[in-house]
Amino acid sequence: MGYVANVTDPKWPSASSLLTTSPRSERVNVALVGLSTFATSVTPRSATSSPVAIRRALERFSTWSYSDEVDLCEVMALIDYGDVPEPDAETVRERLGAIVDSLDASIELCVVLGGDNAATWHALSALASTDLSQWGLITLDAHLDLRDGVSNGSPVRQLLEAGLPGANVVQVGLADFSNSSSYAKRARDAGITVIPRDTLRFEALEGVVERALEIAGAGGRKVYVDIDMDAADRSVVPGCPAAAPGGLSADEMRRFVRRVASDARVAALDLTEIDVERDSEDQRTVRLAALLVLEALAGVWRRK
Numbered sequence: 001m002g003y004v005a006n007v008t009d010p011k012w013p014s015a016s017s018l019l020t021t022s023p024r025s026e027r028v029n030v031a032l033v034g035l036s037t038f039a040t041s042v043t044p045r046s047a048t049s050s051p052v053a054i055r056r057a058l059e060r061f062s063t064w065s066y067s068d069e070v071d072l073c074e075v076m077a078l079i080d081y082g083d084v085p086e087p088d089a090e091t092v093r094e095r096l097g098a099i100v101d102s103l104d105a106s107i108e109l110c111v112v113l114g115g116d117n118a119a120t121w122h123a124l125s126a127l128a129s130t131d132l133s134q135w136g137l138i139t140l141d142a143h144l145d146l147r148d149g150v151s152n153g154s155p156v157r158q159l160l161e162a163g164l165p166g167a168n169v170v171q172v173g174l175a176d177f178s179n180s181s182s183y184a185k186r187a188r189d190a191g192i193t194v195i196p197r198d199t200l201r202f203e204a205l206e207g208v209v210e211r212a213l214e215i216a217g218a219g220g221r222k223v224y225v226d227i228d229m230d231a232a233d234r235s236v237v238p239g240c241p242a243a244a245p246g247g248l249s250a251d252e253m254r255r256f257v258r259r260v261a262s263d264a265r266v267a268a269l270d271l272t273e274i275d276v277e278r279d280s281e282d283q284r285t286v287r288l289a290a291l292l293v294l295e296a297l298a299g300v301w302r303r304k
Contacts, residue, residue, distance in 0.1 A: 013073045015058040015294055023104040024077040028304065030297055031107045033099060034083030035092075035123060035270075037115035040151045043241040046277035050286070051083050051113035053276045057283060057290035065298050076297050079107065087115060087122070096126035108300050109261060111293060114272035117145055120226045121155035125162065127224065127268055132159060136168035136216030136265075140256055141228035142175035142197070142247060146183045146190075152273070155226075157186070166190030168221060170212040172256075173197050173231040175244055197247070205252060209259045217265035225260050225269040227253070229289060239278045239285030250288050257292045261299025269296055 023029040034051030063073035081099050084092060103110065112123045120139075128135050137159065139145065146160075147153035160166055170193045187194055193215050195208055216223045230240040233247035248256075260266055271289050279285045 013063050013071075015061040015063050015072070015290070016055070017073055018063060018076060018078040018297070019055065019058070019080045020077050021080060023079055023106050025106075027075055027077040028108055028300060029077050029079055029104060029106045030300055031103055031110040032078050032080045032113065032293075033096075033110065033123075034113045035087050035096070035115045035119040036083060036113075037087045037118040037122065037152070039088035040118050041116045042147075042151050042153045045116065045241060045275040048276040049083065050115060050274040050276055050289070053286045054113050054271070054289045054293065055080075057286045058293065060287060061290060061294060068298060068301065070301060072294070072297055072301070075301060078293075078297065079104070088118065092122050093126045096122055097129070100126050108303065109266065109296065110268040111296055112268065112270035113289075114270055114274070116152035117155050117226070117228060117272045118152045119272050120145075120270055121158045123268065123270055124159060124164075124224045132163040133165060134221050135164060136218070136221050136223045137164060137170070137226065138212045138216045138223060138260065139171045139226040139228065140173050140231045140253075141171060141226065142173060142178045142231050142244060143228070143242065144171060144174065144179050144183045144187055146186045160190055166192050168216050168218060169193070170195065170215050172208060172212055173200065173248060175247065178242070178244055200248070200252065205255050206259050209256060213260065213263050213265065217263070221265070222267040223263070223265045225266055227257060227269060227271050227292060228273050229271060229285065230273045232288070237274075237285045237288060238280045239274050239276060241275055241278060242273065253288065254291060254295045257295040258299040258302075261296040262302040264303050
């Protein structure tokens with residue numbers, strides 16, 4: 001089915017009401033930035049903006065969290081800094097840097113909406129400026145993203161070469177038959193901690209997140225989290241070109257994001273690898289991404 005507008009109900013605030021253009025002094029503030037990269041994707045994809053689609057999908061959800069018994073519209077604000085124009089241009093990190101410099105001091109978390117995984121390289125580079133050594137990285141991804149060259153398959157390799165310490169990189173959810181022995185060796189040689197998909201079948205997800213945070217955030221460093229939507233099962237995210245059968249459930253994706261965002265060391269989180277034009281008619285990929293934005297906000301609230 002196509003998009004159907006919500007009926008206006010003052011007693012049922014839409015999650016889109018969280019979006020605002022300036023920080024709110026009486027609320028917890030989270031930044032939102034769109035970075036719809038696509039041009040260097042290993043799998044050709046459309047240029048249709050995922051950030052625009054995700055913002056619109058927020059209209060389909062409310063602001064009430066039963067788990068925490070909190071109404072996000074009363075305590076949170078999602079400060080929308082808009083979309084970065086020409087996201088694949090060479091000057092994108094300069095424009096991202098200008099946005100980073102303009103972020104209000106009250107911002108608890110910066111949420112970046114991709115785009116393909118090239119957004120991770122651009123966004124973390126801009127946030128870290130010239131010193132990636134003070135950051136850690138957690139990826140929830142079916143792939144290592146350590147490929148040669150410059151593409152959505154190379155952001156982790158590019159970050160390592162730019163100074164991100166491999167010892168503070170944790171990659172969760174790696175799938176069988178979605179990587180290569182050469183790049184697995186590259187991960188080992190770099191000192192990256194890899195937690196494959198099978199581990200999540202036998203260990204509590206929250207415990208895995210805690211271990212990842214301790215490694216990535218060691219020494220008090222800031223942590224960037226890349227949520228690659230193709231870590232989910234292909235039936236859940238048909239709009240992710242590289243998703244495979246046997247991935248994470250929507251619930252596992254949601255639990256991971258809420259738990260990781262609840263840690264104050266996490267300064268930024270991205271959602272990547274959605275091609276809106278490949279999504280199903282019921283918009284299940286984009287809707288899950290919108291839910292993950294709300295899970296991130298709920299996680300930040302738990303910091304309080």
